[in-house]
Amino acid sequence: MPEPMIAVRGLRKSFTLHNQGGAVLRVLGGVDFEVAAGECLVLHGPSGAGKSTLLRSLYANYLPQAGEIRVRHDGAWVDMATAPPHRVLDVRRRTLGWVSQFLRVVPRVPAIDVVAEPLRGLGASPDEARARSGDLLARLRIPERLWRLAPSTFSGGEQQRVNLARSFVHPYPVLLLDEPTASLDVANRETVMDLIEEAKARGAAVVGIFHDAEVRARVGTRLYEMAEAVGGEAVA
């Protein structure tokens, strides 16, 4: 088996709602799995099982109560749960890509620059970053006349494609995908599946949530079954 790129052990996550009577929501209770280079692990389970919570914890967007989330970064392990902030940011910049369901960007910035920003952060020149961003926007069928416009005026599907372009513009070794094909038409869904397959082929480890059974079947290597709010077990 190829080297693991992500290794999760004993991950627990609950939420304490201090301003709502201190209610505690236990969402993840002991998650363990590894994902190897070239694999796509599908988080699978009913709504409320904690799929998004798990994915967000992997990105250090949510803070777990216990456990390790190790990501291979520059050939060494970094534990996202305990690494200092500048280290986590470096992992996000170079190793760990993330597709969320929402596009959150500075208003008035042209779509092409929104997509190019991760590359600029990695030291690409403005021209090079724009050229690569344009290729991806074209592939995702965003008409060229829209590239210079800010995406806040775009449709939901167009915004989602800008978001996808932004996450696929750099060949991240690890990709976290939260419903990447939601709100896409058939042709674009096809393109996104191709992009995921290409990422796997170049050796990326992928963890994703896909509601669409067809997408799951095509890009998924394994399922990680999650029951309601009690973590889960890996199923081959």
Add this chain to the structure above:
Amino acid sequence: MTVDTAKPLLRAEGVSKFFGRQVGCREVSFDLHPGEVLGIVGESGSGKTTLLNCLSAQLEPTSGRVLYDTRVEGLQDVYRMSEASRRLLIRTDWGIVRQNPRDGLRMGVSAGANVGERLMAVGARHYGHIRAEATDWLARVEIDPERVDDPPATFSGGMQQRVQLARNLVTRPRLVFMDEPTGGLDVSVQARLLDLLRGLVTDLGLSAVVVTHDLAVTRLLAHRLVVMKGGAVVETGLTDQVLDDPQHPYSQLLVSSILQP
């Protein structure tokens, strides 16, 4: 721009400031790395501005130290260096953007002179170069070249804030301190300023400490947040983590009180 992020650029060690028995800020410690933007959030009176003033060598803490990675001598206590070194640091390596542009600009002299003045303070003497550089920076903050010779007193608040930014950035500082930089600006101007600041962080590897009560601004601008209440830091973390999964009761209250447009 790739920068060495292993070494902190600025370090606060147990910084406390008391005004008599009144707490300004208490026991604040953190490291800021090159290329990082740290947001300080909290309500009015939580000690944000006091902390910013302590960090930026404007207000000596009652106890604790503020260390800065100087170009020549490495980490130095900013309150232990000579007055001349500290002034040089503030004029060259740092920028300090005030909440009220009137406090950071000379309102009676031209916009161009406001920007050029800081270049002259670091030894620039060639009038043509100074004017060209000042005009260039004013253009980058979208001030019409036609207005370069007008004094900021004739500008709107948003324009004044942009002139102040140009004045601070013209010497290519490594660290900028900002107090509510987008406060009181029209939203369209706010967006432009945020984009400009983000670009500078990306392109120049600029670091910044930004005080704001606007959490939406921090999401777009800051990498990390410090949440203050009653002079103390109640939570720190990555910006998106603090906003999406706040841990402390006060941070939870703050985040849940944001109005969604």
